[in-house]
Amino acid sequence: MPLLCQTKHRCLLLCLGLSVLVYLAIYVKTPPPESQPQEETPSCRPLSPQCGAFLPGREDGVQWHRRDCQEERLILNSHLNCSSLPSDLHFITQPLSREEEDYPLAFIVTVHKELELLVRLLRAIYMPQNVYCIHVDAKAPMEYQRAVDKLVSCFPNVLRSSRSERVTYAGFSRLQADLNCMKDLVFSKIRWKKVVNMCGQDFPVNSNLELVRYMKSKLWRNRNMTPGTKQPPTMRHRTELQHREFKGSHVAKTGRKKGPPPHHLQMYFGTAYYALTRDFVDFVLKSQIASDLLEWSKDTFSPDEHYWVTLNHIQEAPGSYVNGSWEGSIRALKWRDQENQHKGCKGHYVRDICVYGMDDLPWIINSNSMFANKFESATFPEALDCLEQWHRLKALRQAAVPVRRSWLLGVPTNATTLYVNISSSGG
Structure with missing residues (x-):
């Protein structure tokens, strides 16, 4: 140097x-x-050729393809971009009509697995004027729980339940999970009109507009929807005998008899799913009758199948339907013991409930129920793919606002023509 x-x-x-x-x-x-x-970008499953029967363009030989299948990849990405995520995942980002904007709904969704199914379910029911509470099973893997937290963080009107239960099939914990979300939802700034509950294997059949109109119909405008009837003799063992819940595992009989229900209540049996008015939710969370029935129900079998419907049959409950029975098209379900009514399950049965296959779609769509249950992404993915496309196109055709390209889930052979047709079909 x-x-x-x-x-x-x-x-x-x-x-x-x-x-x-x-x-x-x-x-x-x-x-x-x-x-x-x-x-x-991972390649997507092509839509089943059978799906064409439910989508526009069948007569012209139009073929449909999913736009992407990035649901899990986008959420698990360590560099999650919340500003673009709703658009990247094709969420609808503005109210589709003034009617829907003026009637916000609340949703409770209980989940424990399959992140992709949760994202697709949330995308299908999501509207920015609504509010959503996600209850994640406390025994779900931490990776799954963190992924749900990341998803929730990108939407101001989606929250995760502040308290998580180790949910047991037919256990009190399942009922408690819904109540945990209700306690969170009553503090939401969104003044929702009614709350409905769902699980991670559900999928909507009605659009949000159809849900709103159904809730506002003459029969249900001021009523709770809790399909059920007086407890039949075959179901009395559920509440007359004590049961013990082994958290996260199973429920077993103890062999001991229970005392009678509090306040001389007539016990009812029905579905675990409902559509409840806000005033009724306040009643459930504050009234002594509801509190005493809840405490009494802790050692019963599947208490969510008697709790809501029993309270909805007492006069003092807001929005009660004292004379109601099985009215209310909440769920399209195929039970194994009702095959004479639905002509059989085209997928397979799990706990005597049909997991839908592709050939079940005509029955689901014709049911015109609010939601359908059950779907599995691993065994019959094409059924959910097709229903998802059909449901989104229906919602966009009903829109009273211009449709954005990012809201389209599927692409036909002539995407421009379809986009123009949907955009001009508002109302």
Whole structure:
């Protein structure tokens, strides 16, 4: 160096030159971020050819394709971008009509697995004027719980239940999970009119507009919907015998008899699913009758199938339906012992309930129920794919606002024509 640097000026130039060479070497070795290899978008399942019977363009031979299948990848991405996530996942980002905006709904969704199913269910029922409470089973894997937290964080009107239960099939914990969400929802700034509950294997059949109109119909405008009837003799063992819940495992009989229900209540038996007025929810959370029945129900079998319907048959409950029975098209279900009514399950049965296959779709759609249960992404994915496309197109055709391209879930062979047709069909 002393030989090269005979003057301070030459030494300075040499140092600068070496610095530039080192910088260039590093720059060439590390390309800028935009030239880094991009992760390939995973290829999607093609829609079943049978699905064409339920989608527009059947007569013209139009073929449909899912736009993407990035649901899990986007949520699990460590660099989650909440500003673009709703658009990337094709969520509807504005109310589709003034009628829906003026009648916000609340949803309770209990989940424990299958992140993709949750994202697709939430996307189907999501509207920015509504509010959503997600209850995640406390025994769900932590990776799943963290993913749900990330998803929830991107939507101001979606929250995770502040308290999680280790949910047991037919246990009191299932009822408590709904109550936990109700306690959170009553503090929401959104003044929702009615609340409905769902599980992670449900999917809507009605659009949000159809749900609103059904809730506002003459029969249900000021009433709770809790399908059920007086407890039949075959179901009395559920509440006349004590049961013990082994959290996260199962419920077993103890062999001991229970005392009578509090307040001389007539016991009813019905579904665990409902549509309840806000005033009724306040009654459930504050009244002594509801509190005493809840306490009494802790050692019963599947208390969510008697709790709501029993309270809805007492005169003092707001929105009660004292003379009601099985009215209310809440769920499209195929029970194994009712095959004479639905002509059999085209998928397979789990706990005597049909997990739907592709050939069950005509029955589901014709049922015109609010929701359908059950779906599995692993065994019969094409059934959910098709119902999802059909449901989204129905909602967009009913829209009273211009339809955005990001709201489309499927792409036909002539996507531009379809987009124009949907955009001009509001109302």
